[in-house]
Amino acid sequence: MVTKKERRMGEKSPVLYFIMPALILVAVILIFPLLFAFGISFFNWDLIDESARGFAGFANFVNIFKDKDFWHALFLQLGFIFIAIPIEAVIGFFVAMLLNREFKGVKVIRSLLLLPVFVLPVLSGLTWRLMLQPEYGAISFLLTKIGVSQTTWLARPATAYAAVIIQDIWRMWPFMFMFLYSGLINIPPSLIEAADLDGAGFWDKVFKIILPLLKPTFTTAILLRLIDALRIFSEVFVMTEGGPGNATTLLSLYIYKQAFRYFNIGYASAMGIILTIISLTIAIFLVRKNMTMENA
Amino acid sequence: MLLISTFLFSQPYKGSTIKVLVWDETLTNAVESKLKEFEKETGIKVIFEKLPTSAILEKTALSVSADKTDYDLVAIDEPFIPQMSLLLTPYSEWPEGKIYSKIDLERDLIPGVAEGCFWEEQYMGLPVNANSYIWLTRKDIVNNEQYQKEFMQKYGYELDIPQTFDQLLDISEYLSTKGIYGFAPFTKNMEGATCEAIFMFESYGTNVLKQVSEHDFEVVLDREKAVEALKMYKELCKFSPPGWQDMGYAERVPVFNQGKVFSMFQWPAIVPDHEDSDQSVVAGKIYYGAPPAGPARRAPIRGIWTLAIPKASKNKEAAAEFAYWWSSYSTEKQLIEAGLTPARKDLLLHPRYIEQNPYFIAIFASIIDSVSRPRIEKYAEVSEIIKVNWLAGVTGRVTPEVAVDNIIKGVNEVLVKYGY
Numbered sequence: 001m002v003t004k005k006e007r008r009m010g011e012k013s014p015v016l017y018f019i020m021p022a023l024i025l026v027a028v029i030l031i032f033p034l035l036f037a038f039g040i041s042f043f044n045w046d047l048i049d050e051s052a053r054g055f056a057g058f059a060n061f062v063n064i065f066k067d068k069d070f071w072h073a074l075f076l077q078l079g080f081i082f083i084a085i086p087i088e089a090v091i092g093f094f095v096a097m098l099l100n101r102e103f104k105g106v107k108v109i110r111s112l113l114l115l116p117v118f119v120l121p122v123l124s125g126l127t128w129r130l131m132l133q134p135e136y137g138a139i140s141f142l143l144t145k146i147g148v149s150q151t152t153w154l155a156r157p158a159t160a161y162a163a164v165i166i167q168d169i170w171r172m173w174p175f176m177f178m179f180l181y182s183g184l185i186n187i188p189p190s191l192i193e194a195a196d197l198d199g200a201g202f203w204d205k206v207f208k209i210i211l212p213l214l215k216p217t218f219t220t221a222i223l224l225r226l227i228d229a230l231r232i233f234s235e236v237f238v239m240t241e242g243g244p245g246n247a248t249t250l251l252s253l254y255i256y257k258q259a260f261r262y263f264n265i266g267y268a269s270a271m272g273i274i275l276t277i278i279s280l281t282i283a284i285f286l287v288r289k290n291m292t293m294e295n296a
Numbered sequence: 297m298l299l300i301s302t303f304l305f306s307q308p309y310k311g312s313t314i315k316v317l318v319w320d321e322t323l324t325n326a327v328e329s330k331l332k333e334f335e336k337e338t339g340i341k342v343i344f345e346k347l348p349t350s351a352i353l354e355k356t357a358l359s360v361s362a363d364k365t366d367y368d369l370v371a372i373d374e375p376f377i378p379q380m381s382l383l384l385t386p387y388s389e390w391p392e393g394k395i396y397s398k399i400d401l402e403r404d405l406i407p408g409v410a411e412g413c414f415w416e417e418q419y420m421g422l423p424v425n426a427n428s429y430i431w432l433t434r435k436d437i438v439n440n441e442q443y444q445k446e447f448m449q450k451y452g453y454e455l456d457i458p459q460t461f462d463q464l465l466d467i468s469e470y471l472s473t474k475g476i477y478g479f480a481p482f483t484k485n486m487e488g489a490t491c492e493a494i495f496m497f498e499s500y501g502t503n504v505l506k507q508v509s510e511h512d513f514e515v516v517l518d519r520e521k522a523v524e525a526l527k528m529y530k531e532l533c534k535f536s537p538p539g540w541q542d543m544g545y546a547e548r549v550p551v552f553n554q555g556k557v558f559s560m561f562q563w564p565a566i567v568p569d570h571e572d573s574d575q576s577v578v579a580g581k582i583y584y585g586a587p588p589a590g591p592a593r594r595a596p597i598r599g600i601w602t603l604a605i606p607k608a609s610k611n612k613e614a615a616a617e618f619a620y621w622w623s624s625y626s627t628e629k630q631l632i633e634a635g636l637t638p639a640r641k642d643l644l645l646h647p648r649y650i651e652q653n654p655y656f657i658a659i660f661a662s663i664i665d666s667v668s669r670p671r672i673e674k675y676a677e678v679s680e681i682i683k684v685n686w687l688a689g690v691t692g693r694v695t696p697e698v699a700v701d702n703i704i705k706g707v708n709e710v711l712v713k714y715g716y
Contacts, residue, residue, distance in 0.1 A: 046623075047357050047671070049382055133547075155483070155541035155691060243485025244542075244691065245684045260354045261676045288638035 010268030034276070037145075037269040045266030049261075051267075058271035070271060072246060073254035076161070080250060081229045084168045085222060091169070092176025092221075100184045114178060116171045125235030128167040129154065160240050164248050167235060174226070176221055183217030184210070219290040223283060230279050251275055307339030308394045312614040314368040317356060319601065320346035320566055323425065324371075326634030327622060334621050338395055340614045349373065350486075356380065365606040368615040374412040374427075374600045375487075375669045375679065377420050385605040387419040391609055391613045396620035404623075408663040409639045412600025415671065416510070421604030421621045421668060426639045428666040429495065429561045429596035430658045431587040432570065433457050434578060435611045437476065446470070459589045461499070461528050464559060468535035471558050478535035480551055480560040483687060484544030490669060490679045491597045493563070493686035493703075496525035498667045499590025504682060505670040513672055513716045515707050519700055525590065526689045526696040533690060555579060561587055563599065563631035564637040564659050584655035586662050598666035600639070672712050 021189055041060055046052040065072050116124070130137040132153040144150055153159045187210060195205050211218075233252045236242070242249035242257070249257070255275065258269035302366055324346055331342050339604045345367075347355055353376050359366035360383050372380050392398050401410040406426055413420045437443060438455055447455035451466050458464035468478020482488040497503055502518035502525075533540050537551045549569055551557050553576035562570070573579040586594050603619040605612050621627055628638045632652075637659055638644050650656050670678050682703055689699025 048379055050362055134542075135537070150538050152539050152541040155539075157693070241485045243684075243687070245485075245688050245693065257680075260357070261680070262674070263357055263676075 037272055040266050041270035041273050042289070043266045045264075045269070047263035047265050056266065060267050061274075064270055064274065069246065069249075069254060070251075073249050073251040076249065077230070077248075077251040080165060080168070080232070081226060084165050085229060086168050088173040088176045088225065089180075089218065089222065091173040092178075092222065093180050093214075095173075095177050096181040096184050097206075100181065110181070114174045117174045117178070119171060121171070121232075121235040122238055124167060124171045125238035128163065128170075128235075129172070129239045132163055154240055155244050157244055160244055160248050164236050164239060167239065168232065171235070172225065175225065179217055179221035179224075180214060183214045187213050198240075211240050216290055219286050223286045223290075226282055226286070227279060230275060303394060307337070309614045309617065310339030312339065312611055313341040313343065314611050314614045314618060315343045315345065316369045316615075316618065317345050317347065317352065317359070317367045318371040319349045319352050319373075319487060321349075322568065322635045323631060326631050326636070327627075330627065330630065334618065338573055338614075338617055338621070340494050340618065342618060359540075360606045361608065363608050365608040367606065368609040368611045370604055370606065371424075372413075372421065372602050372604050374598060375603070375671075375675045377602060378415045378671050379412055379675060380604070381415045381418075382709070383606055383608070383611065384420045385607050385609070387413070387421055390422075390605065390616045390619075393617045394613075394695040396617060396624045398616070398620060399623050401638050403614075405639045406641050406644055406660060406663050407533060407601055408598065408666055411668065412598055413602040413604070420549075421602040423600045423602045423639050425565070425601050426637045426644055426659050426663055427564055427600050428598040428659065428662040429491075429587055430564060430567070430655055431559065431584065431585050431596075432552065432562050432567075433559045433583045434557075434581055435583045436578075436581040437471065437479070438583070443470075443474070457583055457585055458559060461532070461590055463532060463587050464588050465528070465531055465535075467558065468532060472535050477537045477551070477557045478559060479532045480548045481529065481533050481536055481543055481690070482541055482548065482558045482561075483533075483541055484547075485683070485687065485692060486544055487679060487683070488544060489498070489687050490683040491599070492529070493526075493682050494667065494669050495528050495587070495595055495597050496590065497522055498595030499587075499592060500525035500528075501590070501592030503667075504703070505672060505678065507626075507671065508711055511716065513711055515704055515711070517700065517704050517707075519697075519704070521592075522700040523696045524608045526686070526699060528590070529690055530692070551577075565635060566653065567637075567653075567655055568635040584658035586658060586665060593664045595667045596662040596665055597661065598668050672716075674710055677710045678707055681710065 014206060041056070042056060044052060044054050044056045097114065098105055099113075119127075129275040131137045134140050134150050134152050140150060140153070151159065153163050163222075191209055191213075192205060195209055200208070232250060233256065236248055236250060236253060237256075242253045251271070252275070255268050255271045258264045258271065303516065313533050318327070328344050328346070335341055352371065355373065356367070357380075359371060360380075362383060365383075372384075387401065397399070399405070399422060401423070405423060407509060408428075409426055410419055412423050420490045438457060440455075444455045447467070447470050448572065450470065453463075455467065455470075456463075458467055464479065469476050482492050494504070497517065500521040502516070502521040504515065504517050505513050506516040507513050536543070537556055539547065545566065548557075548560060548562075549566060552560060552562075553570060555577045567584070570576050570582060571579045587596050603622065605615045605619075609615055622642065625640065625642060628636060628640055629641050632638060632643065632649055637656070638649075643649060644656050644660055670682075671673065672678055685694075685699045685702040685706065688694045688702075689696045693704070
């Protein structure tokens with residue numbers, strides 16, 4: 001006699017078979033490294049000196065909270081996120097609005113605008129570094145033509161940080177555009193037409209119709225960008241190597257430095273865990289907000 | 297009999313395979329191009345991997361442990377020898393070669409080179425290049441009669457190759473009136489900036505760290521001398537090309553090759569680029585010498601690359617044979633053509649090679665005077681503190697006094713953190 005439980009298992013098994021390869025892959029390349037990193041975050045784990053390894057309890061986490069370089073790096077990383085992503089969203093939104101109409105060549109323009117997203121981050125970083133070179137760089141050349149004095153943009157803390165952010169905005173605003181444009185074309189034109197008939201102005205339509213309807217799209221786009229921005233590494237590394245001083249040492253770069261320059265793997269893992277917790281907290285908040293909006 | 301013995305004793309390592317990890321440079325490209333000869337002679341198959349210098353330590357650390365290694369021979373940059381020494385076979389334990397003789401580090405190499413791989417009373421590998429700062433000065437500028445006359449009138453002594461930083465500063469000031477930059481610094485956020493800091497500190501008679509016992513160090517940086525050194529470097533930077541606040545190899549080589557700069561340091565491996573008339577208008581116009589001296593001494597920085605065999609390697613004999621082949625007279629003689637600055641005394645000081653490469657004499661002089669960067673297992677962290685604060689001082693983000701205080705404080709914190 002087949003029990004209810006066995007039948008239920010039997011019913012589920014085909015589904016399990018289908019998702020098993022994906023589950024195994026996720027377990028091997030994501031879950032295991034994450035658990036391993038979580039484990040060694042409680043150890044002194046010197047990559048070279050095995051004799052120096054040992055259980056450290058919460059010492060790594062305690063030291064992180066005392067580490068002023070960590071707080072500086074976290075501050076820079078959050079600053080980067082909270083400056084770059086809103087600007088990308090605003091540019092992406094208005095360009096999407098502008099191109100959400102039919103005119104000759106619009107399809108070509110829409111496609112061309114996406115090009116920066118496909119540029120490899122490391123190439124983008126290198127290109128910006130060259131463009132900002134004070135004597136031969138294209139941007140420096142143009143700026144000197146309009147009267148800005150020759151400046152070593154990447155050698156000054158404020159301008160280097162700004163350059164890293166501008167580079168990211170240049171590369172990633174089309175990502176926002178892509179998302180928001182796809183959201184815009186799904187807004188029924190009848191709603192806009194009705195608002196027009198009621199005499200609504202441009203900003204009324206934006207704030208009272210378009211933005212509320214685009215909220216789920218915005219949330220998803222921002223969530224994806226956020227996850228990406230928390231991992232930013234290669235473009236900053238090739239542009240500034242975290243310098244001048246520590247002016248562009250974002251948390252991801254600081255973790256790399258601790259892990260692969262100083263070989264403090266346990267300490268770096270603990271910081272990685274903190275970064276993961278920050279990412280998950282923001283992601284859960286945004287997903288819940290999205291779900292609440294959908295339910296509403 | 298001869299045929300039989302030739303057959304029996306040729307390729308004594310037949311069937312062996314070794315994996316070698318080296319830095320990517322003209323020299324290692326040249327070594328790679330000769331691998332077939334080595335493989336044919338010894339029967340050792342060589343898997344030769346090259347990585348940018350900045351990535352090689354990271355790769356080594358990830359690939360080599362006390363009981364497991366992906367490589368049988370790895371190249372290690374001098375300042376990281378203390379840190380990696382735990383994983384390496386001391387040179388005294390390297391097996392004798394079957395075809396190529398084991399190099400005697402103290403007899404066969406230039407004095408000073410072997411110190412690059414010395415740690416805790418042992419040599420940790422086989423140094424393969426004589427790498428230390430040499431100073432490049434434009435001969436054509438020094439020999440310009442009009443400049444000589446004007447300089448003598450203004451400064452009261454002859455325009456010549458600068459022997460001290462004060463002279464370099466005078467010449468730089470004078471040349472600035474002729475549209476020539478006196479000096480090209482290294483100010484990129486890279487290891488080169490630490491080298492510059494140590495170079496200046498040592499020239500002014502101070503250093504950052506002193507080993508007081510086997511596992512104990514103390515910070516010995518003399519504040520006054522270090523501040524003076526930093527101030528002099530800042531003064532020299534006033535006569536540097538635009539963008540001097542962010543200059544690395546990629547910026548310094550072209551400005552010098554374009555004839556815009558009078559004087560600067562260089563690593564020997566890059567000298568062939570300056571002497572290549574296809575890319576340098578100053579080829580043949582450069583005088584090579586030891587760096588100018590500070591009030592205390594000349595202090596060229598040394599950066600020897602060492603071939604090292606991991607303790608966990610299962611092919612130590614074949615790996616050692618490869619290293620001996622690389623360092624042999626016959627191989628290095630050919631590598632000179634590719635830009636090698638040989639570590640062997642009999643090649644660096646050979647009249648024929650000195651004639652072809654006049655800078656060999658300068659390198660010899662530099663190596664004799666050379667100084668190392670701080671020798672400590674946690675060098676990377678110490679270097680980072682020196683670099684960040686030195687650059688902050690040089691570029692004027694903080695005063696020289698604050699920069700030096702921060703170096704002293706930061707390095708002390710590292711020592712405390714690791715229980716020194």
